Amino acid sequence: MKHLSLLLLCCSVLCCSTAGYSHELPEGAVPLAKSEQCAACHPTIYKEWQESFHAKSSALKDPAHGAVHQAFVKAMEKKGKKGNYHCANCHAPMADNIKELMTGAAELDSNNWTHAEGTGCTFCHRIESIVEKKLFNQYRLNKDGSFHTNKPAKANLPHKTGQSALFAVGKVCMGCHSHKMNGKDVPICLMKDEAQGSNCLECHMPQVKGAAAIGAKGTTHRSHKMPGGHDIEMLKKAATLDAEVTSKGKERNLVVTVKNIIKHTFPSTNPMRIAFVKVVAKDKNGKKVWENFKESPMEDKQSFFFKAFKAGEKKGVPSWAADGIAFDTRLKAGETRQLSYPLADSAISQVDVMLIYRLFPSKAIKGFAIPEDGVNEKAYLVAKKSLTL
Ligand code: HEC
Ligand code: HEC
Ligand code: HEC
Ligand code: HEC
Ligand code: HEC
Known part of the structure; x- marks a missing residue:
C-alpha cells in the first residue's frame, strides 16, 4: 500500500x-x-x-x-x-x-x-x-x-x-x-487490445428517445452522455456478483464469484480505477466477527481488481519509471473470478458480500490532492449479496 x-x-x-x-x-x-x-x-x-x-x-x-x-x-x-x-x-x-x-x-x-x-x-x-x-x-x-x-x-x-x-x-x-x-514500451492504457472487436456505441451511445434535431423526422437518437465509471447505473452493467457457502463437516467455506459481463476490462482504461470485494461476517446478533480486510483491499490479495507497474524488482513505481507491469488483476472481458474464504469462526451466521468501485483509491485522493467533491472519493456499491447461514 x-x-x-x-x-x-x-x-x-x-x-x-x-x-x-x-x-x-x-x-x-x-x-x-x-x-x-x-x-x-x-x-x-x-x-x-x-x-x-x-x-x-x-x-x-x-x-x-x-x-x-x-x-x-x-x-x-x-x-x-x-x-x-x-x-x-x-x-x-x-x-x-x-x-x-x-x-x-x-x-x-x-x-x-x-x-x-x-x-x-x-x-x-x-x-x-x-x-x-x-x-x-x-x-x-x-x-x-x-x-x-x-x-x-x-x-x-x-x-x-x-x-x-x-x-x-x-x-x-x-x-x-x-x-x-511510456518511453519503455510499457502500456499504461491498452483499450485497443482489451476490447478487440467490440462496438463502443452499442453500450456507450444507446438509442434513446428524442429527435436528433429540431424538425428532424426521427424520434430517437444516439445518446451523447457516454457514461462510464462515474455512473452507477453503468457500473451495475459491468459485472455480476454471486456468493455461496459450502460445508464439509464443520468446515464452512465462502465462495464469491465475480463475472465481467462487458466486452472490455473491468475496471477499464485508467489504471487508477479500482474495484474490490468486501466481505463482512456477523454473528446472530449482527455483531461483526470477521472481515476480509480492515483498512485497505490491498490487505487481501485476491479481493481487488487493479493494475500496478514495476521497475526491476520494485513494485508500485510510477509509470514513467516502469519497465513492466507488476500485476494486472483486473477482470478481462468475459472473465469469471472465484474468491474463496474459510469461515473459521463458528459464531458466523450472516455474511454480506459487496462489489465496490472507486474512481480513485484514498491514497490517490491524498497523494494528488484530488478534491473530495462527493464523486472522486466515493465508494460506489456495484452489487451486494447477503447470506444467512
Ligand atoms: C458490452 C458493453 C460495452 C461495450 C461494447 C464497451 N463498453 Fe466501455 N464500459 C461499459 C461499462 C458497463 C463500463 C463501466 C465499467 C467500467 O468502468 O469498466 C464501461 C466503461 C468504459 C470507460 C470508462 C472508464 C473510466 O475510467 O471511467 C471507457 C473509457 C470505456 N468504457 C470505453 C469503451 C470503448 C472505447 C469501447 C469500444 C472499444 C467500449 N467502452 C465498449 C460497457 C461497454
Ligand atoms: C440551424 C439548425 C442547425 C444547426 C445550428 C446545427 N445543425 Fe446539425 N443538423 C440540423 C438538422 C435539421 C439535421 C438533420 C437531422 C435529421 O434529419 O436527423 C442535422 C444533422 C446533424 C448531424 C447528423 C447528420 C446525419 O448524417 O444524420 C450532425 C452530426 C450534426 N447535425 C452536427 C451539428 C453540429 C456539430 C453543429 C454545431 C456546430 C450543428 N449540427 C448545428 C440542424 C442544425
Ligand atoms: C466523442 C465524440 C462525439 C462528440 C463529442 C459528439 N458526437 Fe455526435 N455522434 C458521435 C457518434 C459516434 C455518433 C453516431 C454516428 C452514427 O450513428 O453514424 C454521433 C451522432 C450524432 C448525430 C446523429 C444522431 C442520430 O442518432 O441520428 C447528431 C445530430 C450529432 N451526433 C450531433 C452532435 C452534437 C450537436 C454534438 C455536440 C453537442 C455532438 N454530436 C458531439 C460522436 C460524437
Ligand atoms: C478527443 C479525444 C476523445 C475522443 C475522440 C473520445 N473520447 Fe471519450 N474521453 C476522452 C477523455 C479525455 C475522457 C476523460 C475525461 C475526464 O474525465 O477528464 C473521456 C471519457 C470517456 C468515458 C468515461 C466517462 C466517465 O464517466 O468517466 C467514456 C465512456 C468515453 N469517453 C467514451 C467515448 C466514446 C464511446 C467515444 C467515441 C464515440 C469517445 N469517448 C471519443 C477523450 C475522448
Ligand atoms: C491518449 C489520450 C490521453 C492522454 C494523452 C491523457 N489522457 Fe487522461 N484520460 C484519457 C481518457 C480516454 C480518459 C477516460 C477513460 C479513463 O478514465 O481512463 C482519461 C482519464 C483521465 C483521468 C480521470 C479523470 C476523472 O475525472 O476521473 C485523469 C485523472 C487523467 N486522465 C489524467 C491525465 C493527465 C494528468 C494527463 C497528462 C499528463 C493525461 N491524462 C493524458 C486519455 C488521455
Missing part, C-alpha cells in the same frame, strides 16, 4: 518527448466551432454532451484531471525538466495552440474557450482519419467543415454532412481511447 500513491501517478505520466505531436487541421480549414453553436437545433444532444465527461475533460473543468496534471508538472520539475500539458491531445483537443500546450511552450488559459471546451461536437464530427502513433494516436480533421456520421450525406440541411465508416462501430473513439505507452 505504501507505494500506491506512486503507482497511481501512472496513468497520466508519459516521459517521452511529444514535440510536434498533435492533431492535424489542414491548411485553410474551416475553424472548429464552440459546441454552444449547435444547441439551438440539437438541444437534446447538446444537453447530453454538456453532462458528459467529454465536456469536462479539460484541466480547466475537471478538477481530478487538473490535480493529477499538477502532480505530473511537479514531478517533471523535480527531475529538472519543464512540465507540459501533453494531456491536451485527448483532454483539450480543440486548443488553438495545442502544440505549444503539449510541449510546454504555453499554458492553459481560462479565458480561451478552445482550452476549456474539452472534446466538443465539431472535433468528433470532423474526424477524417486516425493517425496511428506509438505513444498515443492522433486525428486528422477535415478541411471543408462537414459533419460526419455513418449515414449517407444529406442535402438541404443548414450545414454540410458526410458519410464515414469510422462512425459505424466506434472506431472513431480510438484516437483517444486506444492506448498510451
